[in-house]
Amino acid sequence: MAKICVIGTGYVGLVTGTCLSDMGNQVTCVDIDEDRIEQLNRGIMPIYEPGLEQLVKQNVEAQRLSFTTSYKEGLQDVEFAFIAVGTPSNDIGEADLRYVQLAANSIAKNMDHPTIIVNKSTVPVGTGDWVTEIIHDQNGGQTPEFTVVSNPEFLREGSAINDFMNPDRVVLGSTDQESANKVAGLYEALRSPIMITDLRTAEMIKYASNAFLATRISFINEIANICESLGADVREVARGMGMDKRIGPSFLDAGLGWGGSCFPKDVKALTYMATTRGAHPQLLQAVADINQNQRKRAVKKIEKALGTLRGKKIGVLGLSFKPNTDDIRYAPSLDIIRMLLEAGAVVQAFDPQAMEASKKEIPNLVLCQSPYDTAKGADALLLATEWNEFKSLNFSKIKEEMHGNVLLDGRNIWDPEDLRGLGFEYSGIGVP
Ligand SMILES: NC(=O)c1ccc[n+]([C@@H]2O[C@H](COP(=O)([O-])OP(=O)(O)OC[C@H]3O[C@@H](n4cnc5c(N)ncnc54)[C@H](O)[C@@H]3O)[C@@H](O)[C@H]2O)c1
Secondary structure, three states, rough: OOEEEOOOHHHHHHHHHHHHHOOEEEEEEEEHHHHHHHHOOOOOOOOOOOHHHHHHHHHOOOOOOOOOOOHHHHHHHOOOOOOOOOOEEEOOOOOOOOOHHHHHHHHHHHOOOOOEEEEEOOOOOOHHHHHHHHHHHHHOOOOOOEEEOOOOOOOOOOOOOHHHOOOEEEEEEOOOHHHHHHHHHHHHOOOOEEEEEHHHHHHHHHHHHHHHHHHHHHHHHHHHHHHHHOOOOOHHHHHHHHEEEEEEEOOOOOOOEEEEEEEHHHHHHHHHHHHHHOOOHHHHHHHHHHHHHHHHHHHHHHHHHOOOOOEEEEEEEOOOOOOOOOOOOOOOHHHHHHHHHHHEEEEEEOOOOOOHHHHOOOOOOOOOOHHHHHHHHOOOEEOOOOOOOOOOOHHHHHHHHHOOEEEOOOOOOOOOHHHHHHEEHHHHHHHH
């Protein structure tokens, strides 16, 4: 059992802290957001993540997990301090490291014994060295002994606990083998491959992985668009490709493109890192452009089907950037809704978890109580996020509620033949 501090209680920090405590460690989570900590101390989750609330409750009751805004309290007697704060994009596409810098400063001010600092935030290559300098400089060289280990996180929102507990691999980067081995010890019980490398390489593995996954999605979306003009079915194309062991089936679902808190900012940050070092990341640029274009194509398809968007009522099913999360950061749905509104349409939407947050972003979005409510009076209905509950709707009822008959299945989850049989004007992405 180790004593651990986790800094940041967002999707990564809260899941990391909770899972490490569930594995028997003593964990204190620190956040600067007082409301968030107050809520966590009352058992209220700041995010929606399946299974998280119950796991937090169990570990708080077992007195292995606690929450505080005090770094001093959080860092007391710990062997490991994990940094899991946000690294959003700034205006020029660079990763904004202000939260990492703040966290490093606060660690330096409050650390009073040797500590291993484990960086879980996704940070530009070289940040581990920079954090070492910050902590070192803060106390004029009087800081207790410390090392920085990079430990990029690969969990997915919506299946975060399972991903944390069953990782395909654990990546650790450090200039100090002993520290890396100690962090590896925390993960041993998971029985997953552990790869130890240097700091910069570990940081790069995270960016390269996310960029590759985003590339697969943009690739299949480009193929989907080509399929549309040639009369082929991208769903079957992807299935046929995925059976090839060299390719594999994951991340080959054509749709409205990728969003969320990671791919968009990480692709941008990698592009920025490359460009500022004189490299020419042409592929990354194309991957991002295709993704953005996919959203515009969806709007154009609806416009073409309706003749005009002005004065039309569009229903949108799903707002979160993917199912099983309430995260709307860079969600395709929101971009599409903004474009529809700009073109003069009225937009009404339903999402099982992300309505309040979306309304804050787009105040003139009309919120609905159910998928059927969303269909009410709509000229067209767009499926933007493939929540399970949208997979088998009563389409006769949807048809009755709608004013028009246009359906755009932005995630290819519905059966075109069935829906056309019911009188809908159905289109999918790359589906003939
Ligand atoms: N969300 C994901 O699916 C995911 C997956 C893998 C990696 N990551 C990476 O992990 C990092 C965290 O992402 P997230 O989605 O959990 O972020 P998030 O925005 O959900 O949460 C960040 C938390 O950090 C807190 N915070 C900010 N500055 C702080 C400080 N100085 N001290 C203490 N707390 C502070 C914020 O209040 C917030 O609660 C990012 O670098 C991200 O790229 C995210």
